[in-house]
Amino acid sequence: MSTPVYLDNAATTPLDSRVLEAMLPHLGGRRGNASSLHASGAAALDAVEEARASVAAFMGAEPGEIFFTSGGTEADNIAVLGLAAASPENQHLVVSRIEHPAVRQAAEHLGRIGYEVSWIGVNEEGRVDPEEFAAALRPDTALAAVMWANNEVGTVQPVEELAVICEQRGVPLHVDAVQAAGRIRIDLGSVPIATLAISGHKLYGPQGVGALYVRRGVEVRPTVFGGGQEQGLRSGTHNVAGIAGLGEAARLAAEELDVRVAHEEALRDRILDGVCSIPGVRLNGHARERLSNNAHLYVEGVEAEGLVLLCDAIGFEIGSGSACASGGHKASSVLLAMGFDEQEAFSVVRVTVGKDTSEQEIDGFVEAFATAVARLRELSPLYAG
Amino acid sequence: MAERYHPQVIEHLVRPRHVGELPSPDGTGESGDSACGDVARFTVKVEDNVVREVRYKVYGCVACIAAGSALAELVQGEDLLRAASVTKEDVQEALGGPLPSGKEHALTLVLDALHKAIEDHFNRRAGSMLVDGYGGGRGTGKKTVVAAMSGGVDSAVTALLLKEAGYEVACVTFRLHDGERGSRSCCSPDTVLFARDTAHRMGLPHFTLNLKELFDRRVMQDFVGSYEAGKTPNPCVSCNAHVKFHAAAFLADRLGFDHVATGHYARVGEGPTLARPVDESKDQTYVLWPMPQELLARTVFPLGEYRKTEVRKIAEDRGLAVAYTPESQDICFIPDGNYRSFIRKKVAAEPGEIVDSGGEVLGRHAGVVDFTIGQRRGIGVSAPRPLYVTEVRPQSKQVVVGRKQDLEVREVRVSGMNWFLDPSEARAVQVRYNSVPVECEIEDAGDGEWIAHLPEPVAGVAPGQSAVFYTGDGQRVVGGGVVSRSRPKATVESGGGRAAGDIE
CATH class of the missing domain: 2.30.30.280 (Adenine nucleotide alpha hydrolases-like domains)
Structure with missing residues (x-):
């Protein structure tokens, strides 16, 4: 069987060969701990700092504002828990209902230990209303958190507007930009976000590495303790190869962003043109304010798991809603927040293209998808056709 | 995902067997509902007790789609008795082994939909039996039996004892009313599902029949009507008279089986008539009196030979999960036992x-x-x-x-008789469940009414209750009927006539 066509780039992107090149020296020949004083250690430290500079440049930040982590989830956790710990007199949070579990569950944890959480809903397109958001902020709000773009439906949030509101009200805003990074140009010099999380493996870098941006002057108390690495905010020996990979991935993303976005948008729209003509198939989320690579589809009368595995069996890898939510039979909280009922929420799939996806692959997918939908509908007692 | 599907599951997803719906099926069954996420529908064509054709549809996870396909393949062309014996484990095996954890419900879902389709097939054949009751057919001399199975320990051990005694056994569970636990949902415990699992674990086929219409008409409406008429009914008696044995006999005849069996504590004595069981403390002859004699002639009561403690031990020894279930309710369709509030809702x-x-x-x-x-x-x-x-x-x-002594009566008038033996053999009468027969002399009052004269007065005899007559040794039922009225001691002594408002 030929290599399957990979259309699940929101779950993880393939490792760019140029990124792998940048990592290899740190996996093979070299052996230094970036905290050691000898030459090997210094070489490792150079690689880490080089990566820090390129990640900072990627998002319009200063190198001193970048902290390496083990991934997006850890960056989100450090930010939410650390911002809250920095102002213990404030016991209130404002969090959107569509956050990734890394933010949502950190906020729920704070809710269990005494914090009050105001959950901000979204409209049918998955967008937070800035007025509702502003109204929820209080003098005792320790932090607010809204993701830049949603990992399931791909809707982009009015983050610039929310950041300005937060700055005016003196509330630090944390932004999970794991999906947005590499698809939306991030310029933290002009957008007053307090903290922002990215992940290596969503922008053609390695898995197991991420970064947290912390604006100069914003206090985030550590929640990971140990050797004091990363200015004491994230202790633990540096994942030098991973960090070098993330740095190279960020450098390439900054350089190629416009080309990648144009390519992805064209392919995404090619998918939508192809599949939305099937009766009972429609796009979820915002039609325009959405990620360049994301086609999130509702398929009437068909349950996602069957569609995903049938597509897989005929050579096309797509996602069922959110990869994290597909383990248990539980409707996605993002979709419920957007007004889906439980059954509708089980009938969605997420198709996400990448910078290396080709037109032929998309055309093959559209045909396979139509076949799979038709076969599952033939099986469905709920679809009258 | 924590666990992945076996390639066999994916194979069924890619190439599902017997997909669709038969245009004019003999039976259709659906299980689950879209709120749970999964729905399965089976249609079957049954001829000469063989599943000639089966088609299925599923909305649900891949486990449900594949399980439906595997089950359809397992039963297509099979003898009905074999099809009704297919277990969850059989389906799982056809799918290459255990499903990922959390997906086991798929097996229950598709099995239930198939069984409902088979049930629908029998229900369609049953025709007016659903309203009028079933007359009964003729035996063939084979050691075959349909065993009624409620999900409790008694009926489970009944089926097991029959199997061990060399009978070919088919189990049946009746849907009698909507008050059964979880009968509306595939996600909650359900007595039918439990009974099916119990039968399948013993390697026995399991069938269901929908008797709600018959049960409503012959038992529940009668129950409410009796209260309205100032009588004290016994719904178990009505069910034994009109529903349970008839339905079991109907299924036996459809399957070409000779006997029917239930988990009642009674024996079939010479006559044939009902005879006391070994465990007299559990004696149920009192509620069985209206059984038609031709049905009794083909009935087996295996538990009549055992004590209840022995029955529980058998269940434990054989590892039947029913062994620890509590004793069943007095009135199955009023699970909370509050029959007054039940009546009040109806009238x-x-x-x-x-x-x-x-x-x-x-x-x-x-x-x-x-x-x-x-x-x-x-x-x-x-x-x-x-x-x-x-x-x-x-x-x-x-x-x-x-006063208490005003309740005492010396004569009981009984009508609606069902005699097993010659009425002259009656020497004692029992007028309440959980009491003992008392000495009586019986008199034919004409027009189908009989009078039991009681040398010693008895308290609390209510119209609507059963009066069951026993032989002199107290071991066999002569016959039974329904108390039409009783005459208080005082009225007898004063020689007065009927009290105002007395009804027949």
């Missing part, structure tokens, strides 16, 4: 007077359906001595109360 209560035997008004009541003869609690009239309901007069909406 409007009309207030009336509470009077003494002299007609003096002592108080008011909210409705005659709240009272039965012999009742002491909840009368709502204060008196120096305890008061008992001695009579209920629905026509005048009066409840008569009196």
Whole structure:
């Protein structure tokens, strides 16, 4: 069987060969701990700092504002828990209902230990209303958190507007930009976000590495303790190869962003043109304010798991809603927040293209998808056709 | 995902067997609902007790789609008895082994949909039996039996004992009313699903029949109507008279089986008639008296030879999960036991007077359906001595109360008789469940009515209850009927006529 066509780039992107090149020296020949004083250690430290500079440049930040982590989830956790710990007199949070579990569950944890959480809903397109958001902020709000773009439906949030509101009200805003990074140009010099999380493996870098941006002057108390690495905010020996990979991935993303976005948008729209003509198939989320690579589809009368595995069996890898939510039979909280009922929420799939996806692959997918939908509908007692 | 599907599951997803719906099926069954996420529908064509054609549809996860496909493949062209024996484990095996954890519901879902399709097939064949009851067919001399299975320990051990005694056994569970636990949802415990699992674990085929219409008409409506008429009904007696044995016999005839069996504690004695079981403390001959004799002739009561403690031990020894289930309710369709509130929901209560035997008004009541003869609690009239309901007069909406001795009667009039033996053999009569027969002399009063004369007075005999006559040794049932009225001792002594408001 030929290599399957990979259309699940929101779950993880393939490792760019140029990124792998940048990592290899740190996996093979070299052996230094970036905290050691000898030459090997210094070489490792150079690689880490080089990566820090390129990640900072990627998002319009200063190198001193970048902290390496083990991934997006850890960056989100450090930010939410650390911002809250920095102002213990404030016991209130404002969090959107569509956050990734890394933010949502950190906020729920704070809710269990005494914090009050105001959950901000979204409209049918998955967008937070800035007025509702502003109204929820209080003098005792320790932090607010809204993701830049949603990992399931791909809707982009009015983050610039929310950041300005937060700055005016003196509330630090944390932004999970794991999906947005590499698809939306991030310029933290002009957008007053307090903290922002990215992940290596969503922008053609390695898995197991991420970064947290912390604006100069914003206090985030550590929640990971140990050797004091990363200015004491994230202790633990540096994942030098991973960090070098993330740095190279960020450098390439900054350089190629416009080309990648144009390519992805064209392919995404090619998918939508192809599949939305099937009766009972429609796009979820915002039609325009959405990620360049994301086609999130509702398929009437068909349950996602069957569609995903049938597509897989005929050579096309797509996602069922959110990869994290597909383990248990539980409707996605993002979709419920957007007004889906439980059954509708089980009938969605997420198709996400990448910078290396080709037109032929998309055309093959559209045909396979139509076949799979038709076969599952033939099986469905709920679809009258 | 924590665990992945076996390639065999994916194979069924890619190439599902027997997909679709038969255009004019003999039976259709659906299980689950879209709120749970999964729905399965099976259609079957059955001829000569063989599943000639099966088609299925599923909305749900891949496990459900593949399980439906595997099950359809397993039963296509199979003998009905074999098809009804296919277990969850059989389906799982056809899918290459255990499903990922959390996906086991798929097996229950598709099996239930298939069984409902088979049930629908039998229900369609049953025709007027659903309303009128079934007459019964003829035996063939084979050691074959349909065993009624409720999900409790008694019926499970019944099926097991029959199997071990060399019978070919088919189990059947009846859907009698909507009050069964979880009968509306595939996600909650369900007595039918439990009974099916129990049968399948013993390697026995399991069938269901939908008897809701018959049960409503012959048992529940009769139950409510009796209360309205001031009588004290026994719904188990009505069910044995009109529903349970007839339905089991119907299925036996459809399958070409000779016998029917239930988990009642009784024996079939010479006559044939009902005879006391070994465990007299569990004796159920009193509630079985209206069984038609031709049905009794083909009935087996294996538990009649065992004590209840032995039955529980058998269940434990054989590892039947039913061994620890609690004793069943008195009235299965009123699980909370509050039959007054059940009646009140069905009939409007009309207030009336509470009077003494002299007609003096002592108080008011909210409705005659709240009272039965012999009742002491909840009368709502204060008196120096305890008061008992001695009579209920629905026509005048009066409840008569009196002293305990006013409840005593010396004669009981019985009608609607079902005789197994010659009436002259009757020497004793039992007038309440959980009591003992008392000596009597029987007199034919004509028009199908019989009078039991009691040398020693008996208290609390209520119209609507069963009166069952036994032989001199107390071991065999001569016959039974329904108490039409009883005559208080005082009335006998004064030689007075019928009390006002008395009804037949």
